[in-house]
Amino acid sequence: MALAKAINESLRRALESDPKVLIMGEDVGKLGGVFRVTDGLQKDFGEDRVIDTPLAESGIVGTAIGLALRGYRPVVEIQFDGFVFPAYDQIVTQLAKMHARSLGKVKLPVVIRIPYGGGIGAVEHHSESPEALFAHVAGLKVVSPSNAADAYWMMQQAIQSDDPVIYFEPKRRYWDKAEVDAEAIPGPLHAARVVREGTDLTLAAYGPMVKLCQEVADAAAEEGRSLEVVDLRSISPVDFDTVQTSVEKTRRLVVVHEAPVFLGSGAEIAARITERCFYHLEAPVLRVGGYHAPYPPARLEEEYLPDLDRVLDAVDRSLAY
Amino acid sequence: MTESTAARKPRRSAGSKAAGTTGGKAGTTGAKRTRTTRKTGAAAAKGSETELVQLLTPEGERIETAGDSAYAEYAQYVADITPDELRGLYRDMVLTRRFDAEATALQRQGELGLWASLLGQEAAQIGSGRATRDDDYVFPTYREHGVAWCRGVDPTNLLGMFRGVNNGGWDPNSNNFHLYTIVIGSQALHATGYAMGVAKDGADSGVIAYFGDGASSQGDVSEAFNFAAVYNAPVVFFCQNNQWAISESNEKQTRVPLYQRAQGFGFPGVRVDGNDVLASLAVTRWALDRARRGEGPALIEAYTYRMGAHTTSDDPSRYRHDDERAAWEAKDPILRLRRFLESANHADEGFFAELEAESEALGKRVREVVRAMPDPDRFAIFENVYADGHALVDEERARFAAYQASFAEAEGV
Ligand SMILES: Cc1ncc(C[n+]2csc(CCOP(=O)(O)OP(=O)(O)O)c2C)c(N)n1
Numbered sequence: 001m002a003l004a005k006a007i008n009e010s011l012r013r014a015l016e017s018d019p020k021v022l023i024m025g026e027d028v029g030k031l032g033g034v035f036r037v038t039d040g041l042q043k044d045f046g047e048d049r050v051i052d053t054p055l056a057e058s059g060i061v062g063t064a065i066g067l068a069l070r071g072y073r074p075v076v077e078i079q080f081d082g083f084v085f086p087a088y089d090q091i092v093t094q095l096a097k098m099h100a101r102s103l104g105k106v107k108l109p110v111v112i113r114i115p116y117g118g119g120i121g122a123v124e125h126h127s128e129s130p131e132a133l134f135a136h137v138a139g140l141k142v143v144s145p146s147n148a149a150d151a152y153w154m155m156q157q158a159i160q161s162d163d164p165v166i167y168f169e170p171k172r173r174y175w176d177k178a179e180v181d182a183e184a185i186p187g188p189l190h191a192a193r194v195v196r197e198g199t200d201l202t203l204a205a206y207g208p209m210v211k212l213c214q215e216v217a218d219a220a221a222e223e224g225r226s227l228e229v230v231d232l233r234s235i236s237p238v239d240f241d242t243v244q245t246s247v248e249k250t251r252r253l254v255v256v257h258e259a260p261v262f263l264g265s266g267a268e269i270a271a272r273i274t275e276r277c278f279y280h281l282e283a284p285v286l287r288v289g290g291y292h293a294p295y296p297p298a299r300l301e302e303e304y305l306p307d308l309d310r311v312l313d314a315v316d317r318s319l320a321y
Numbered sequence: 322m323t324e325s326t327a328a329r330k331p332r333r334s335a336g337s338k339a340a341g342t343t344g345g346k347a348g349t350t351g352a353k354r355t356r357t358t359r360k361t362g363a364a365a366a367k368g369s370e371t372e373l374v375q376l377l378t379p380e381g382e383r384i385e386t387a388g389d390s391a392y393a394e395y396a397q398y399v400a401d402i403t404p405d406e407l408r409g410l411y412r413d414m415v416l417t418r419r420f421d422a423e424a425t426a427l428q429r430q431g432e433l434g435l436w437a438s439l440l441g442q443e444a445a446q447i448g449s450g451r452a453t454r455d456d457d458y459v460f461p462t463y464r465e466h467g468v469a470w471c472r473g474v475d476p477t478n479l480l481g482m483f484r485g486v487n488n489g490g491w492d493p494n495s496n497n498f499h500l501y502t503i504v505i506g507s508q509a510l511h512a513t514g515y516a517m518g519v520a521k522d523g524a525d526s527g528v529i530a531y532f533g534d535g536a537s538s539q540g541d542v543s544e545a546f547n548f549a550a551v552y553n554a555p556v557v558f559f560c561q562n563n564q565w566a567i568s569e570s571n572e573k574q575t576r577v578p579l580y581q582r583a584q585g586f587g588f589p590g591v592r593v594d595g596n597d598v599l600a601s602l603a604v605t606r607w608a609l610d611r612a613r614r615g616e617g618p619a620l621i622e623a624y625t626y627r628m629g630a631h632t633t634s635d636d637p638s639r640y641r642h643d644d645e646r647a648a649w650e651a652k653d654p655i656l657r658l659r660r661f662l663e664s665a666n667h668a669d670e671g672f673f674a675e676l677e678a679e680s681e682a683l684g685k686r687v688r689e690v691v692r693a694m695p696d697p698d699r700f701a702i703f704e705n706v707y708a709d710g711h712a713l714v715d716e717e718r719a720r721f722a723a724y725q726a727s728f729a730e731a732e733g734v
Pocket of ligand 1: 532533534536563565627631
């Protein structure tokens with residue numbers, strides 16, 4: 001099943017099992033969303049459950065907060081990464097803080113779905129990775145699946161969470177297929193997972209970069225190097241224990257994400273792992289990601305985005321210490 | 322419909338000094354006065370003399386509302402108000418003002434870090450607040466102490482955030498009174514979403530969102546208007562136009578009278594004399610009633626005046642003249658109702674004396690509670706950040722605990 005379809009199935013299951021779950025966003029109804037992630041849901045659940053909204057992101061998130069206060073569990077779609085900013089105020093000043101301000105009396109089970117990341121040749125504002133901006137804010141949980149099975153289960157868990165969850169969907173992996181077992185018992189939403197075992201170096205990534213890191217590990221294996229790949233899955237919180245265990249074994253860490261490296265989530269991981277694993281490390285933690293520049297026009301995105309060679313280069317640099 | 326009737330029918334004029342409270346900037350006198358009526362747009366050109374719903378003049382006369390009075394539609398909502406209820410409104414306003422004065426004094430004494438006074442806005446708040454039912458839900462901004470009073474929120478709870486011991490201070494669901502919202506305009510959307518939920522539930526509760534004239538410039542307020550209209554949400558937008566947004570006057574916020582904005586979104590807007598508690602009560606009842614009947618949102622612009630500073634940190638002498646305040650003092654909401662109660666023989670000396678004593682007692686209680694308010698436990702920093710917990714918060718709490726414990730150990734040695 002494709003990743004986009006897995007999210008669709010997961011939303012369907014949530015709509016079926018809990019009458020309080022609502023889908024809201026621009027074009028989520030008849031059209032099924034610009035990526036068809038909500039395809040067919042309005043037809044089956046009606047305009048009252050799958051709500052086409054006015055084109056106003058602050059309005060979408062602000063009213064979702066009100067609906068959550070009334071006992072609903074809205075799942076909101078932001079059409080593209082670069083369009084979340086009109087809603088950023090509501091997310092940061094209201095959604096993230098209301099539980100604390102009410103001393104725990106108010107819960108805001110709101111999921112905000114954001115298709116994010118590049119590699120699809122889009123125009124500007126359609127390829128960004130703003131996850132660090134959200135992970136920096138206490139009160140929000142930030143996750144990103146890398147495959148269809150995770151996409152399915154992490155969406156179930158995000159909707160069931162009483163905390164607001166920002167759910168970043170790797171749009172360039174929407175069409176990647178994988179087995180989805182709808183009967184499985186999933187691990188915790190915030191647990192990282194070792195997706196490939198190795199002994200020489202750990203690659204840590206999430207969302208769209210996990211697949212790349214697996215390809216890197218394949219390529220490195222041909223050169224006789226054994227890389228371990230950790231899929232972080234969650235960006236807030238980060239499952240440092242799993243990363244630590246891996247790094248204590250391999251003694252080297254390279255973090256890979258599409259977002260700009262500067263003050264990105266890789267910086268946090270590098271700092272924490274350095275603190276936790278100082279005496280185990282054979283090399284400084286290295287990061288591979290975007291540059292401190294606006295996301296470039298499509299004809300340049302291959303230069304901007306981490307690719308096989310850039311990650312392999314970082315692997316070489318780490319191993320050279 | 323209502324908006325345009327209110328706007329077109331001639332208001333009672335002869336002999337009433339209430340003309341001073343009408344639209345535009347009629348209330349603004351003195352050297353700083355700018356153009357009173359903009360003739361630039363059709364809406365603005367309608368004239369400012371015909372816009373204000375009023376049932377009680379500043380002199381305390383009840384305005385004739387029978388038959389074809391311009392206000393008959395609203396006035397019917399208070400037609401059979403009893404003397405007892407009128408005394409109740411008076412009591413609410415007096416006690417709210419007393420509480421507010423006490424809080425201002427406590428700030429001066431260093432007991433509160435900041436206070437946002439509602440002085441002058443009692444009628445708008447008590448009138449609208451008393452129009453709500455228990456099952457309605459209220460979304461305030463940060464100055465709605467009178468509305469909180471009507472909702473049964475213990476006034477001392479309002480002081481926690483101004484003292485700095487919490488960021489909220491009450492359970493929003495125990496009185497259906499949401500937490501104060503500092504980011505201006507945000508709560509208009511929460512109210513709208515909540516009202517969308519009410520409609521989905523098939524309930525007949527109303528929702529009311531408070532905000533200021535300054536907040537009306539925020540995109541969130543316009544987005545809320547639009548969502549409310551599109552989904553026909555049972556929400557009443559209650560804008561207290563107290564003439565100022567810190568130092569910025571109405572002219573810096575809008576080119577059309579605020580209540581007229583509703584029309585562009587497809588629901589009625591009405592301007593009420595916000596210093597007239599009866600009119601505020603009537604108009605809010607009207608708006609909540611139609612919301613409950615499924616007729617959608619309405620905007621009420623309560624035309625009033627913030628008599629004090631914006632907050633205790635503000636210095637209004639930098640941007641407005643004392644004579645402006647003096648002009649509005651003549652329209653004092655409390656004095657006005659007192660005059661009516663007295664002239665109609667609805668209240669005697671005993672009532673006023675008793676209220677004075679009650680007011681003293683409230684002041685005393687507020688002082689005592691605030692001074693006794695404990696600082697929060699230092700571990701409160703880590704409480705309720707997440708409903709389901711978060712590994713980073715747990716880690717930092719543990720580290721904080723170890724750090725704190727190290728002092729105790731050091732002292733113990
Ligand atoms: C988004 C935002 N910008 C600025 C402020 C700072 N601020 C607090 S109150 C205020 C003026 C608000 O005026 P108005 O909406 O008319 O309400 P009033 O205080 O007069 O009741 C400003 C600018 C804020 N709280 N929120």
